[in-house]
Amino acid sequence: IGHPEIFPLVFTTKTQEIFNCRVDEDVTEENCFKLIKKEDILQDLKTRAAVSDFHPVKKVVLEYPGEELLVVFDAKFQYGQNFYFVASEEAKENLLKPPETAEEKEEKEEDREETLEVHPYKPPVQKPWVSLGSEKEVEEESVKNKVIKIKYMISRVRRKFGAPITFTDKNASHVKDSYIECTSYQDKTYSIKMLEKDVGIQMVPKVREACTQTKWTYPKNAATQYFPRQLSNEEKEESLASEKLKEFLTSVHLRMEIALQQNEIMNAFFDDWKALAEDESSSGGKPDVYLKAYQSFTDLRYLKDRTISCVCWHPTIYGIIAVSARQRLSYEEQANLSDKSLLQQSVILFWSFFDPVHPQIMLECPEDISCFHFSPSDPNIIAGGCINGQVVLWDISQHEEKLQNAKTDADGIKVTAVNMANASILYMLQYIYTSPSLTEVEQSSTEPPLVRYCAVSSLQYSHKKPVTDIHWLPDYFEDNRMGATFENRAEICVQLVTCSPDCSVFFWDIPATKRPEQPSSEKVKEKDIFYMPPDVPDTSKHLDLCWKPLTKINLRESDTNREYAPVRISLRELHYHYKTSEKVQSLNTLEVPAKESLYTEMTTPSSKNLKALESISTSFFVGTEDGEIVYSDWKMEIDSDSAKPHTQKYTIHTETINTLQRSPFFKDIILSVGGRNFAIWKEGITNGPILQSSCPAGRYTAGQWSLTRPGVFFIGRDDGNIDIWDLLKKTHEPSHFQNISESMITFISPWIASSKQHFLAVSDDLGVLRVLEICQTLSDPARNEHATVLDYFEREVKYLKSREQEFQEYQEFQ
Amino acid sequence: AEVEETLKRIQAHKGVIATIVINAEGIPIRTTLDNSSTVQYAGLLHQLTMKARSTVRDIDPQNDLTFLRIRSKKHEIMVAPDKEYLLIVIQNPCE
Numbered sequence: 071i072g073h074p075e076i077f078p079l080v081f082t083t084k085t086q087e088i089f090n091c092r093v094d095e096d097v098t099e100e101n102c103f104k105l106i107k108k109e110d111i112l113q114d115l116k117t118r119a120a121v122s123d124f125h126p127v128k129k130v131v132l133e134y135p136g137e138e139l140l141v142v143f144d145a146k147f148q149y150g151q152n153f154y155f156v157a158s159e160e161a162k163e164n165l166l167k168p169p170e171t172a173e174e175k176e177e178k179e180e181d182r183e184e185t186l187e188v189h190p191y192k193p194p195v196q197k198p199w200v201s202l203g204s205e206k207e208v209e210e211e212s213v214k215n216k217v218i219k220i221k222y223m224i225s226r227v228r229r230k231f232g233a234p235i236t237f238t239d240k241n242a243s244h245v246k247d248s249y250i251e252c253t254s255y256q257d258k259t260y261s262i263k264m265l266e267k268d269v270g271i272q273m274v275p276k277v278r279e280a281c282t283q284t285k286w287t288y289p290k291n292a293a294t295q296y297f298p299r300q301l302s303n304e305e306k307e308e309s310l311a312s313e314k315l316k317e318f319l320t321s322v323h324l325r326m327e328i329a330l331q332q333n334e335i336m337n338a339f340f341d342d343w344k345a346l347a348e349d350e351s352s353s354g355g356k357p358d359v360y361l362k363a364y365q366s367f368t369d370l371r372y373l374k375d376r377t378i379s380c381v382c383w384h385p386t387i388y389g390i391i392a393v394s395a396r397q398r399l400s401y402e403e404q405a406n407l408s409d410k411s412l413l414q415q416s417v418i419l420f421w422s423f424f425d426p427v428h429p430q431i432m433l434e435c436p437e438d439i440s441c442f443h444f445s446p447s448d449p450n451i452i453a454g455g456c457i458n459g460q461v462v463l464w465d466i467s468q469h470e471e472k473l474q475n476a477k478t479d480a481d482g483i484k485v486t487a488v489n490m491a492n493a494s495i496l497y498m499l500q501y502i503y504t505s506p507s508l509t510e511v512e513q514s515s516t517e518p519p520l521v522r523y524c525a526v527s528s529l530q531y532s533h534k535k536p537v538t539d540i541h542w543l544p545d546y547f548e549d550n551r552m553g554a555t556f557e558n559r560a561e562i563c564v565q566l567v568t569c570s571p572d573c574s575v576f577f578w579d580i581p582a583t584k585r586p587e588q589p590s591s592e593k594v595k596e597k598d599i600f601y602m603p604p605d606v607p608d609t610s611k612h613l614d615l616c617w618k619p620l621t622k623i624n625l626r627e628s629d630t631n632r633e634y635a636p637v638r639i640s641l642r643e644l645h646y647h648y649k650t651s652e653k654v655q656s657l658n659t660l661e662v663p664a665k666e667s668l669y670t671e672m673t674t675p676s677s678k679n680l681k682a683l684e685s686i687s688t689s690f691f692v693g694t695e696d697g698e699i700v701y702s703d704w705k706m707e708i709d710s711d712s713a714k715p716h717t718q719k720y721t722i723h724t725e726t727i728n729t730l731q732r733s734p735f736f737k738d739i740i741l742s743v744g745g746r747n748f749a750i751w752k753e754g755i756t757n758g759p760i761l762q763s764s765c766p767a768g769r770y771t772a773g774q775w776s777l778t779r780p781g782v783f784f785i786g787r788d789d790g791n792i793d794i795w796d797l798l799k800k801t802h803e804p805s806h807f808q809n810i811s812e813s814m815i816t817f818i819s820p821w822i823a824s825s826k827q828h829f830l831a832v833s834d835d836l837g838v839l840r841v842l843e844i845c846q847t848l849s850d851p852a853r854n855e856h857a858t859v860l861d862y863f864e865r866e867v868k869y870l871k872s873r874e875q876e877f878q879e880y881q882e883f884q
Numbered sequence: 885a886e887v888e889e890t891l892k893r894i895q896a897h898k899g900v901i902a903t904i905v906i907n908a909e910g911i912p913i914r915t916t917l918d919n920s921s922t923v924q925y926a927g928l929l930h931q932l933t934m935k936a937r938s939t940v941r942d943i944d945p946q947n948d949l950t951f952l953r954i955r956s957k958k959h960e961i962m963v964a965p966d967k968e969y970l971l972i973v974i975q976n977p978c979e
Contacts, residue, residue: 298923299911309913310887314968315905319890322964322971325951329962330897333977339955 076161077127078144078151085123088114089141103166105138130157140165345853360794360806361830361842367393367421369429373837380441381833383821385449387473389423390430391821391831393839394439394454418442418454418464420473420518421839429518430473433464436526441540453566455537461568461578463525472519527578531618533570539638540568543577565620569636571695576619636700638693638730640740689753693727697744699751718756722749729773735780735856739863743773748785752867757874760866761801774818776844778828779851781859786815790834794848797859810840820844894973901959904972906930913969925961929972933965 081089089106111124111131124131131139140156142165148154156165301309309315332338376395384390395417418433435456442454450467466473543565566578692700701718725745733739738753739760748770749759763770772786781797785804790811793804813835821829828849830842852858895903895916902917902925910930915922937949952963959976 298927299909300923301907301911301913306913309907315887315913318966318969319887319971322966322969323890323894326894326962326964326971326973327897329951329953330894330900330973330975333960333975334898337977 076149077130077155077157078149079123079127079141079153079155080151081123081141081153085114104141104143106141107138108134108136111139124155127155127157130155135159360845360848361792361808361810362845364829364841364843365423365426366838366840367391367419367426367429368836368838369419372415372417372419372429372432376837377835378816378833378837378839379439381817381819381831381839382442382444383819383829383831384420384473385444385446387449387470388823390420390473391819391839391841392418392420392433392442392444392452393833394418394435394442395837396438396440396457398835417520418452422473423841431466431469432518432520433466434520434522435462436460436523440536440538443540443542445542446544453540453542455533455540455568455570457536458529459533459535459537459570459572460529461527461532461537461540461566462523463580464521465524466521469519469521525580528618533568533574533576534572535570537568537570538636540566541639541641542566543641567639567641568619569639569692571636573624573636575623575636575639575690575692577621577623579620636692636694638727640691640693640730640732691730691740691742691751691753693730693742693744695726697721697723697725697727699723699727699730699742699749701753720751720758722759722762723747725769728771731773731775733775733780734777735775736860736863741773741775741783743770743785745769748773750863752863755867755870757870760863760870761797764802772815772818774820776848777820777822778849780856781862782848784818784820784830786818786832788814790815792818792830792832797862798852798855801862810834810842811836811838897975899976901974901976902972903974906970906972908968908970910970917974925972925974929961929963930970933963933970937965 089104089110108131115124115128115131119125134157136159140161142154142156144152144154373393373395375398377398378393379396380394382392384392416435416438418435418439419429420431420433422430433452433454435454437456437458437460439454439462440457442452445451445453450465450470452464452466454462454464456462564580566580567575568578569575690702692702694700699720699722701720723742723744723746727742727744729741729743729748731741733741740751740753742749742751742759746765746769747763749763750761751759766787768791769788770785771788774784776782776784779796783795785793785795787793789809790813791807791809792815794806794808796805799805810832811834815832815834817831817833819831821831823829828844830844831839832842833839891903891905891914894900902915902921904912904917904922904925905914906912906926906929910926912922912926917925932954933949933952936952940947940949949965952965954961954963959974962973962975964971964973
């Protein structure tokens with residue numbers, strides 16, 4: 071609706087009569103179309119002019135092309151009036167024939183579909199432009215030249231073109247400011263006043279930055295000191311007695327007990343999966359060689375025809391191992407000790423890993439040394455026992471630096487030769503002081519420095535037979551003359567225990583000394599004092615040759631008067647830790663340090679103030695020459711009522727015991743090796759050994775526990791084999807054996823150099839020291855190995871006890 | 885009397901290292917450990933228990949803390965709270 075060709079009209083009754091379109095007579099709702107001739111309308115317009123109903127559409131009627139005009143009765147007032155007038159032929163046709171056309175169209179479409187006529191292509195027909203008023207806008211916006219352009223014509227006389235030009239000079243200084251210019255001036259003809267300007271404006275919000283600072287100081291706690299609140303005793307008693315506490319405990323204790331029980335039953339957080347993995351990784355992959363050869367040391371001059379009697383690792387310095395040599399004597403010669411050849415000097419050699427050919431230091435010994443040990447508190451003090459019964463002390467503090475720099479020494483000899491030519495004097499001097507002096511270096515390349523002993527015990531009071539075992543007593547207790555143990559305040563190992571086949575065990579004391587201030591004249595008078603060469607430290611000078619043992623213990627059974635000839639001794643409290651000397655770190659490289667041993671600076675502690683230690687166990691095991699193991703106590707029992715025979719004797723081995731060693735993991739488990747078998751004992755179990763080996767082909771000559779695995783120990787044989795026993799795998803035969811040398815193994819010593827390097831030093835009868843590296847499987851303990859081995863020992867103990875019981879019952883039965 | 889008995893029973897369990905009873909303010913009343921350690925345990929565990937309890941109650945106000953177990957590498961600390969007192973037991977569960 072809003073058709074441009076429809077014009078609503080009001081037909082008065084008069085008009086209706088004229089044109090025969092009276093409502094409800096000529097035209098009805100259904101039959102609403104009425105065609106009126108144009109001429110009639112025009113006539114009506116003429117006759118009635120303004121009154122005529124057709125007046126508003128007069129123009130349309132005049133312009134109407136056709137003959138007849140359509141007037142439609144609008145019963146519903148669709149267009150606002152009761153009639154409407156259609157202004158175009160087209161619309162007329164459409165209105166008159168819509169249903170017909172619709173039907174016709176449908177028919178036509180159906181026809182079309184059936185026949186599929188191809189419509190010829192009609193190119194678009196050009197239609198005349200119908201202006202809709204847009205030309206005005208276009209005209210307004212288009213740019214046209216409004217201003218008339220000014221034309222100039224410039225002319226010049228012809229003859230002036232190409233004429234010669236004359237220049238004149240002008241002095242620049244005459245003119246003011248020495249330059250000429252053509253100044254600009256304002257020409258009035260060109261002043262245009264701008265009356266109107268087209269300017270674009272944009273609105274932007276104004277932004278401004280501003281900041282302020284506030285000073286907010288508030289008190290903050292820098293430090294707090296507090297002490298806990300505590301109830302007084304009465305208040306505590308009061309609360310304990312109160313009813314509330316009782317109620318609380320009754321309500322709470324059940325929960326607590328459940329939780330405690332849960333923990334006892336099983337460990338809820340145990341990761342089985344991870345534990346399984348650990349087992350696999352440790353047992354997987356058996357190595358070919360359990361003990362890999364690492365280094366071997368031998369010396370042709372000093373160790374010719376000699377056997378190594380004892381091997382000891384330096385406790386603190388990596389890679390230093392000391393070896394004592396002894397004449398290779400047969401059993402009879404050893405027993406008599408009459409025929410001794412003094413041609414060869416007895417020495418203890420120090421080897422370093424970095425120099426397998428030259429020993430680092432040699433310790434001079436009065437006689438052949440059968441055993442020696444480093445002092446745990448000061449690794450520069452070494453105590454050794456000779457084959458004539460004397461005890462010897464050395465102090466190698468002067469050479470400690472050399473041992474520490476053993477690595478650089480090996481390279482140092484070559485480097486100094488090169489540097490001497492190039493280096494400046496200062497550098498050379500410095501170099502000389504950092505490594506030992508050139509003269510010493512030269513000497514060391516041919517011969518290691520010889521260190522004399524600083525103390526030897528007196529011949530009268532020493533053992534009568536060779537000292538076969540020597541140990542330092544741990545630093546937390548010391549004995550006095552009465553045999554009671556006292557606390558050792560100085561924390562230095564000052565006591566030794568030695569044993570010898572002359573049936574005695576001696577305790578030696580290295581008492582404190584003040585710096586000797588004796589004038590030299592006095593020294594000369596005393597005959598006993600041995601002449602000290604200048605390079606020997608004056609440690610324990612006063613002890614020299616008048617050193618007496620502190621206590622002597624005779625191993626003699628009182629009732630049978632049997633004497634025991636101890637060859638090895640093992641004290642219970644023999645666990646000590648090695649302390650590094652702090653002095654080493656504070657070395658000044660430009661000075662040759664004059665070190666003082668700890669021993670010269672001590673003052674004698676008064677024994678009155680020392681605490682008597684009750685808890686230290688004074689029992690010990692002794693292995694004898696005849697193959698017996700004796701278990702006894704050195705503390706003298708004042709109270710003789712409780713006279714229990716605290717001396718036990720076991721005869722398992724047939725020959726001399728050569729090793730008696732406590733396990734580093736279990737304080738009461740002892741390994742004894744002698745003759746054709748070895749045995750493991752537990753202190754306190756008096757029936758017999760826990761484990762005893764069967765008789766093998768050869769003899770066992772050395773034995774040692776492993777330092778890292780509680781169930782592993784090494785046994786050396788006389789055919790040069792080492793048997794590795796692993797108690798977790800097999801207890802009736804060695805889990806592995808390996809041949810190390812051709813001759814008898816004399817000593818085994820394990821050592822932990824670092825977490826990855828575990829060494830086993832094996833010495834043999836020919837004077838060769840071999841250092842072997844223990845493979846990972848032998849050095850890493852299995853998970854829970856300690857507990858498993860402990861379990862094993864306990865099982866064996868139970869078995870022994872049950873056997874004993876059965877035996878007793880059997881006897882009673884008989 | 886009964887109090888002693890109960891505490892002794894708890895202490896006698898396998899692996900129990902120490903037993904401490906502290907009051908609502910965190911002051912130890914009864915202990916089998918030395919003084920400095922007791923005071924330390926009391927202070928720290930009291931605060932922790934308060935925190936744990938407030939946590940439980942924040943999540944659900946109808947709920948309340950009944951037991952607190954702290955398992956560490958070396959041992960297990962068990963705390964049984966109550967309105968006025970706190971019972972702390974330290975146990976070593978594994979061998």
